[in-house]
Amino acid sequence: MPTRKKDAVVNPLREGLRQERLAAPTVMVIFGASGDLTRKKLMPALYNLALEGLLPAEFAVVGMARRPLTNPQFRDQMREAVDQYSRTGRVNDDVWKGFAERISYVSGNFDQPSSFNALKKEIERVEREHETAGNRLFYCATPPEFFIPIIKNLGRSGMVTRGRETHRIVIEKPFGRDLQSAEALNQEVLKVFRERAVFRIDHYLGKETVQNLLVFRFANAIFEPLWSNRYVDHVQITVAEDLGLEGRASYYDQSGALRDIVQNHMLQLVALTAMEPPISFQADSVRDEKVKVLRSIRAIREDEVPRLAVRGQYGRGSIGGEPVPAYREELGHDSTTETFVALRLDVENWRWAGTPFYIRAGKRLPRRVTEIAVQFKNPPHQAFQNVADSLEPNLLVIRIQPDEGTTLKFTAKVPAPGMRLRAVNMDFLYGASFMAQSPEAYERLLLDVMRGDQTLFTRRDEVETAWSLLTGVIKAWQGVPDIPIYPAGTWGPEQADELMARDGRRWRHP
Amino acid sequence: MAPPVAPQLHTLADTDTVRWEGKGVKATQVGARLLGLRQEASDVEGFPLARASVMNLLVFVADASREPLATHALDELALRHPARGIIIEPIPGQRFGLDAEVAVHRHPLASHGLVYERAVLRVHGADPEGMDTLVIPLLIPHLQSFLWWLGDPSIVNPGLRSLGRICDRLIIDSKLGPADRLVDVALELGSTAALGARADLPSFGRLVIGDTNWMRLDGFRQTLAAIFDEGHRAEYLAGLRSFEVVGARGLRHPATAAELLMLGWVSSRIGCSSPAWVDGGVSMRHDAAGHRIHFSFSAGGAAGRGAVLPPIHAIRLEAEVGRRKLQLELTAHKGGGLLHCEETGVATVHRSVPLSHPNETEAVSRELARLGRDRVYEDSVQAAALIYGALTS
Numbered sequence: 094m095p096t097r098k099k100d101a102v103v104n105p106l107r108e109g110l111r112q113e114r115l116a117a118p119t120v121m122v123i124f125g126a127s128g129d130l131t132r133k134k135l136m137p138a139l140y141n142l143a144l145e146g147l148l149p150a151e152f153a154v155v156g157m158a159r160r161p162l163t164n165p166q167f168r169d170q171m172r173e174a175v176d177q178y179s180r181t182g183r184v185n186d187d188v189w190k191g192f193a194e195r196i197s198y199v200s201g202n203f204d205q206p207s208s209f210n211a212l213k214k215e216i217e218r219v220e221r222e223h224e225t226a227g228n229r230l231f232y233c234a235t236p237p238e239f240f241i242p243i244i245k246n247l248g249r250s251g252m253v254t255r256g257r258e259t260h261r262i263v264i265e266k267p268f269g270r271d272l273q274s275a276e277a278l279n280q281e282v283l284k285v286f287r288e289r290a291v292f293r294i295d296h297y298l299g300k301e302t303v304q305n306l307l308v309f310r311f312a313n314a315i316f317e318p319l320w321s322n323r324y325v326d327h328v329q330i331t332v333a334e335d336l337g338l339e340g341r342a343s344y345y346d347q348s349g350a351l352r353d354i355v356q357n358h359m360l361q362l363v364a365l366t367a368m369e370p371p372i373s374f375q376a377d378s379v380r381d382e383k384v385k386v387l388r389s390i391r392a393i394r395e396d397e398v399p400r401l402a403v404r405g406q407y408g409r410g411s412i413g414g415e416p417v418p419a420y421r422e423e424l425g426h427d428s429t430t431e432t433f434v435a436l437r438l439d440v441e442n443w444r445w446a447g448t449p450f451y452i453r454a455g456k457r458l459p460r461r462v463t464e465i466a467v468q469f470k471n472p473p474h475q476a477f478q479n480v481a482d483s484l485e486p487n488l489l490v491i492r493i494q495p496d497e498g499t500t501l502k503f504t505a506k507v508p509a510p511g512m513r514l515r516a517v518n519m520d521f522l523y524g525a526s527f528m529a530q531s532p533e534a535y536e537r538l539l540l541d542v543m544r545g546d547q548t549l550f551t552r553r554d555e556v557e558t559a560w561s562l563l564t565g566v567i568k569a570w571q572g573v574p575d576i577p578i579y580p581a582g583t584w585g586p587e588q589a590d591e592l593m594a595r596d597g598r599r600w601r602h603p
Numbered sequence: 604m605a606p607p608v609a610p611q612l613h614t615l616a617d618t619d620t621v622r623w624e625g626k627g628v629k630a631t632q633v634g635a636r637l638l639g640l641r642q643e644a645s646d647v648e649g650f651p652l653a654r655a656s657v658m659n660l661l662v663f664v665a666d667a668s669r670e671p672l673a674t675h676a677l678d679e680l681a682l683r684h685p686a687r688g689i690i691i692e693p694i695p696g697q698r699f700g701l702d703a704e705v706a707v708h709r710h711p712l713a714s715h716g717l718v719y720e721r722a723v724l725r726v727h728g729a730d731p732e733g734m735d736t737l738v739i740p741l742l743i744p745h746l747q748s749f750l751w752w753l754g755d756p757s758i759v760n761p762g763l764r765s766l767g768r769i770c771d772r773l774i775i776d777s778k779l780g781p782a783d784r785l786v787d788v789a790l791e792l793g794s795t796a797a798l799g800a801r802a803d804l805p806s807f808g809r810l811v812i813g814d815t816n817w818m819r820l821d822g823f824r825q826t827l828a829a830i831f832d833e834g835h836r837a838e839y840l841a842g843l844r845s846f847e848v849v850g851a852r853g854l855r856h857p858a859t860a861a862e863l864l865m866l867g868w869v870s871s872r873i874g875c876s877s878p879a880w881v882d883g884g885v886s887m888r889h890d891a892a893g894h895r896i897h898f899s900f901s902a903g904g905a906a907g908r909g910a911v912l913p914p915i916h917a918i919r920l921e922a923e924v925g926r927r928k929l930q931l932e933l934t935a936h937k938g939g940g941l942l943h944c945e946e947t948g949v950a951t952v953h954r955s956v957p958l959s960h961p962n963e964t965e966a967v968s969r970e971l972a973r974l975g976r977d978r979v980y981e982d983s984v985q986a987a988a989l990i991y992g993a994l995t996s
Contacts, residue, residue, distance in 0.1 A: 102835060102837040102838050103837065104828060104831045104832055104837040104840070105837075105840060105872040105873055105874075106824065106827055106828040106831055106840070106869070106872050107828045107831075107832065108872065108979055109977065109978065109979030109980075110821075110824060110825055110828055110979075118833075146957030146959075149833075150954060150956070226834075
């Protein structure tokens with residue numbers, strides 16, 4: 094029997110089906126439509142959703158950017174992009190034909206109101222032609238300096254409101270440069286959009302393995318009892334890239350590793366690792382718990398930075414045996430932007446007090462790897478006295494990328510006369526147990542936006558809390574010309590090792 | 604159109620295989636050979652390969668003609684559901700005898716060497732009631748065991764009950780038997796529910812039942828649900844007046860299990876009871892609204908030219924909410940679907956819609972991916988059994 098849940102009538106036929114509710118009819122407006130994000134991520138993701146029948150029939154895309162392009166030119170560019178970057182390979186002509194008919198382009202400047210008048214006309218035309226029922230989704234895929242002009246112009250043009258509600262907006266990272274700018278951006282956004290219509294995207298949360306972290310912790314009974322300061326000695330989280338600037342020089346030099354990776358991806362991983370079980374997997378239940386644990390992290394004060402934070406910049410070195418230039422050589426000028434950050438974070442709550450979280454992120458490290466390593470304490474009494482030196486602590490490693498999976502390291506007896514012990518691994522590999530392609534993070538996240546599910550998006554207080562944790566570090570490093578240089582292809586500057594050594598610990602070399 | 608499960612990354616051509624076969628062997632020998640072959644299969648450095656099995660998958664093939672389907676499906680399934688696959692094929696005869704083929708496959712692209720195993724047991728003169736004792740020595744302990752029964756899905760079959768005792772999941776194909784087999788399934792599910800909490804429950808009572816025929820309806824169910832997600836259309840489900848299933852069968856053939864399941868699904872989802880025979884079908888009372896709904900069957904031509912034909916050709920329905928009326932027809936068409944919809948105050952809709960028709964492997968794969976009970980299926984089977992009872996009373 095169809096039942097009413099608030100204003101919506103519940104569809105009883107939906108119960109038990111594998112596929113959740115389809116996305117609502119929508120026109121999606123992409124600001125920055127000629128940029129890399131649109132070509133490499135957004136358009137391939139939309140095409141794959143179309144390929145899998147997950148887009149509603151009444152769906153359309155309007156791209157907007159400064160470059161003057163006709164609709165056919167824009168469609169051709171998008172087809173090339175999908176051919177090149179889609180996980181499903183070259184486009185299927187039939188699917189593309191139906192999809193491309195729903196793509197159009199408007200050339201304009203994001204800070205000129207007249208451009209938004211033209212955009213409004215185009216949206217209204219598309220809505221009529223494709224019967225998109227008035228749902229609009231605005232996607233800011235531009236450099237961050239355009240976020241506020243776009244939002245203000247959207248507000249002025251009257252394209253945003255729909256009765257007492259507002260249409261949805263997706264805002265890419267970085268969401269601000271520090272706490273103050275994030276607060277200012279939030280204020281501007283919330284003058285025009287309601288919080289429940291704002292989707293601050295961090296694509297890490299769309300990764301299957303990151304979502305699996307929640308499943309791993311809260312759908313298994315055997316790990317959660319050990320998941321506290323009683324048994325865990327410390328946690329190490331690593332986000333390592335072997336790449337250098339790769340065409341992102343101007344953005345990266347303004348941003349640096351702290352803003353580019355730590356404030357968003359890494360603190361999200363810390364939050365998911367340390368949070369308490371949510372009462373449900375509804376958006377606000379999960380986000381409430383993440384905010385709670387972020388608030389439990391002691392913000393690093395400016396005077397504590399030398400002891401709790403390390404930054405570095407890569408110099409010349411080699412990756413995979415090939416010589417690579419220094420950061421400043423790639424950039425073409427002098428710079429004190431950090432390409433490596435390591436922090437010690439203390440989560441001051443009942444569960445984690447006394448168990449530090451060490452996090453590090455960097456470019457031009459020896460290999461690309463993202464992992465969470467939970468190192469357990471040694472047994473309270475050592476019965477194997479004469480072989481105690483060979484004992485290694487138990488370790489649980491959750492690999493986010495690549496080789497997604499989980500490894501549990503434990504000690505076993507070497508089969509031989511006498512008592513010799515050795516650490517052995519028990520491996521779970523996603524690739525071995527699920528030999529199927531995972532959807533791209535952006536596919537999952539775009540579908541969630543269209544369905545109005547904010548679970549995997551960051552809330553205002555979450556973003557601001559994350560920035561507040563780093564305010565002391567940002568201030569301490571601002572304008573300081575000395576930055577440790579580490580050779581490319583190593584695990585960061587010596588100071589990072591010293592950060593751990595002070596606590597009698599050392600970094601893993603994953 | 605959506606591939607319902609993400610495509611495989613690699614094909615079976617990528618795998619390496621080691622084999623063994625023997626005639627007149629014992630089950631324990633087969634188990635030993637499985638172990639031996641796994642030790643022989645090693646990676647490039649000579650280390651034995653890790654086994655990544657997530658289940659034991661028993662496949663009962665009622666006759667030799669179904670063995671190729673089972674073998675092919677097991678090979679395809681292995682990459683999505685790494686398993687020890689055991690195909691059991693009974694061969695009529697007076698004296699017991701066991702012929703076996705065993706193969707262990709490795710996948711070079713899986714970094715630690717994905718291994719899946721397949722044993723084919725051809726059992727001469729088998730005692731159906733002792734079938735479980737043949738298989739028990741071959742099961743990987745502590746893994747869930749699935750039984751895919753590729754034969755008449757008679758729940759009272761002694762072979763099915765014997766193998767069902769050692770399994771956690773039973774996957775039948777209600778297409779392979781007369782439609783009244785659904786009544787047996789419904790009774791089994793009913794008794795299971797009634798006995799659910801008893802400590803002395805016979806092992807069969809714990810068995811979760813699935814049906815590949817139900818999975819073949821998945822596309823129709825998904826698409827119909829999506830159609831009623833749009834706008835305020837879900838309101839019409841309370842005002843449903845008639846619902847017709849057009850079976851993909853000849854006029855002279857009786858209504859199939861798939862057609863019964865489809866009517867069972869809709870009637871149980873919207874809350875109907877008290878079926879009574881009427882011309883062409885049954886009439887059921889909408890419990891909340893009080894009015895009666897006409898559920899009917901008819902026959903239509905083969906649906907489309909796709910490689911996989913859906914078990915039903917079309918559905919048609921009529922509904923009323925106040926003065927507003929809805930007439931809707933969803934037809935299988937060229938590997939997808941065609942929707943025709945007339946609604947008061949709304950422009951007529953006539954368009955293609957996604958409508959997937961899973962093949963045999965896909966249907967089983969979807970069942971294997973489900974570990975818990977499928978309550979919607981169980982409700983639908985119970986309702987289908989009621990409808991069948993009204994039709995034949």
